[in-house]
Amino acid sequence: MIKLAYCNVENLDLNKAYNLVSKKRQEKIDFYRFDKDKKLSCGAYLLLKKLLSEENITKPIFKSEKYGKAYISNYENIHFNLSHSGKIVLCAISDMEVGADVEYIDCEIDLDIAKHYFYNREYESIMNAKNRPHEFFKYWVLKESYMKYTGLGMNLELDSFEIIIEDKIRLKNDGENLKFNLFNIKDYEIGIAGHYDVSELIEYDIDELI
Numbered sequence: 598m599i600k601l602a603y604c605n606v607e608n609l610d611l612n613k614a615y616n617l618v619s620k621k622r623q624e625k626i627d628f629y630r631f632d633k634d635k636k637l638s639c640g641a642y643l644l645l646k647k648l649l650s651e652e653n654i655t656k657p658i659f660k661s662e663k664y665g666k667a668y669i670s671n672y673e674n675i676h677f678n679l680s681h682s683g684k685i686v687l688c689a690i691s692d693m694e695v696g697a698d699v700e701y702i703d704c705e706i707d708l709d710i711a712k713h714y715f716y717n718r719e720y721e722s723i724m725n726a727k728n729r730p731h732e733f734f735k736y737w738v739l740k741e742s743y744m745k746y747t748g749l750g751m752n753l754e755l756d757s758f759e760i761i762i763e764d765k766i767r768l769k770n771d772g773e774n775l776k777f778n779l780f781n782i783k784d785y786e787i788g789i790a791g792h793y794d795v796s797e798l799i800e801y802d803i804d805e806l807i
Contacts, residue, residue: 599691600648601789602799603699603782606640607684609803617807618642621659637681643806644688645677652690666748678745685785695791696746698738702784704730711736716759731786736760738788739777743768746775746790 611632615623622642629635649657657669669675676695680687683701711720711733719736726732739760744753759769766777778795780787789795 599793601689601795603685603687604644604801605684606636606686609636609640611635614639614807641679641681641686644686647806648688648690662748664748664750664752689789691791693792694746696742697789698741699785699787700734700738702734702786706730706733714755716756734786738786742788742790
């Protein structure tokens with residue numbers, strides 16, 4: 598089982614939504630200075646809460662692994678991953694480990710990032726593409742979704758593994774037979790890594806989360 602969903606939180610009513618999240622999440626929201634970031638933090642939690650409720654997951658207890666990846670300690674067969682960028686929050690839930698990432702496609706991105714931190718052939722693919730920024734962010738969300746899947750996050754070096762984008766997206770020298778999927782919504786690229794192929798990306802309206 599796997600479910601992938603997103604929501605535009607630009608019009609989130611923070612005053613209303615704030616009281617719907619956990620105290621720990623409220624503390625995280627309070628840490629941010631700008632409303633934009635507060636909305637993303639709050640909206641990501643509300644989207645997770647929505648997906649969990651649809652699976653009859655009640656009173657989840659959230660904890661963090663060594664490198665910060667969150668998990669639900671009282672539901673060992675439920676895994677999730679959150680991401681946000683720009684105006685979008687993203688959530689994936691699964692009965693197996695999962696990693697997901699959303700990124701706003703910045704056409705002014707410095708492609709030297711790929712030159713210095715990506716696998717050589719990934720960089721070559723980006724530079725040979727007709728739309729280099731779009732190609733860059735395809736690799737970025739796929740690589741970050743895998744890094745989040747492993748639980749290592751940025752402790753796993755970007756150039757230590759290679760993503761191959763062909764008819765089927767795959768990880769070179771993959772011993773787990775992982776599945777990778779890409780989605781594009783307007784100005785955003787979304788990547789997900791896990792043990793299932795994902796054919797549907799669900800969109801929620803902000804009113805559905807409150």
